Amino acid sequence: MAELREIPPEERPDHLPVWRDDGQGLQINEIFYSIEGEGLRVGQPTTFVRLARCNLRCHFCDTEFERYTEMDLDEIAAEVARHPAEWVCFTGGEPLGQNLAALAARLKADGYRLHIETNGVVAPTPALCDLIDHWTVSPKGHPVVAGFARITELKYIVGKAFREDRVEEDRADYIYLQPESSDPRFVQKALEILTRHPRWRLSTRIHKTLGLP
Numbered sequence: 146m147a148e149l150r151e152i153p154p155e156e157r158p159d160h161l162p163v164w165r166d167d168g169q170g171l172q173i174n175e176i177f178y179s180i181e182g183e184g185l186r187v188g189q190p191t192t193f194v195r196l197a198r199c200n201l202r203c204h205f206c207d208t209e210f211e212r213y214t215e216m217d218l219d220e221i222a223a224e225v226a227r228h229p230a231e232w233v234c235f236t237g238g239e240p241l242g243q244n245l246a247a248l249a250a251r252l253k254a255d256g257y258r259l260h261i262e263t264n265g266v267v268a269p270t271p272a273l274c275d276l277i278d279h280w281t282v283s284p285k286g287h288p289v290v291a292g293f294a295r296i297t298e299l300k301y302i303v304g305k306a307f308r309e310d311r312v313e314e315d316r317a318d319y320i321y322l323q324p325e326s327s328d329p330r331f332v333q334k335a336l337e338i339l340t341r342h343p344r345w346r347l348s349t350r351i352h353k354t355l356g357l358p
């Protein structure tokens with residue numbers, strides 16, 4: 146399991162997430178309501194909690210995750226409660242770059258169902274594994290680390306570099322292929338790969354089509 150420690154400011158590259166052991170304060174980029182637009186939960190009303198910063202720099206990334214507000218658990222829970230969703234999705238940036246266990250326990254106790262979307266490079270703690278109902282791991286050119294108790298869906302971005310022989314089919318209940326940036330060339334590539342793997346599925350980003358956040 147990847148070991149996370151608090152990195153002193155003088156050693157810390159600015160873009161890296163900040164891990165704090167108590168998890169009582171988190172760097173939040175935004176909290177917003179929308180419809181889940183990708184993968185198995187597509188169509189479900191969801192409150193998204195976007196954690197700031199990311200440990201990777203993908204060339205196709207279209208997410209703004211650098212800005213943040215320091216929020217404590219009461220502030221986050223109050224903001225989540227403003228929205229009419231049963232599901233809360235932790236996204237980023239890289240949500241596992243910060244210590245989410247205390248927030249997840251708080252929201253679980255408040256009756257929410259919890260989803261995480263992660264790049265799979267940082268292992269979750271066992272405490273967090275027990276609290277999350279739906280795991281989306283979306284590898285970005287790096288192997289998925291050990292430590293995920295159960296992965297609901299592995300979602301691969303299909304672009305030029307995608308290799309179907311690197312799909313870790315045995316590690317997840319569902320495999321999704323998502324064309325990079327909805328580029329028609331990569332849609333075609335994904336459709337062609339699906340002819341060889343009929344149990345895998347196509348994921349498109351319906352929130353983008355609908356103009357939703």
Ligand code: SF4
Binds near residue numbers: 200205
């Ligand atoms: S892992 Fe996700 S959030 Fe991070 S840079 Fe890549 S696409 Fe963006």
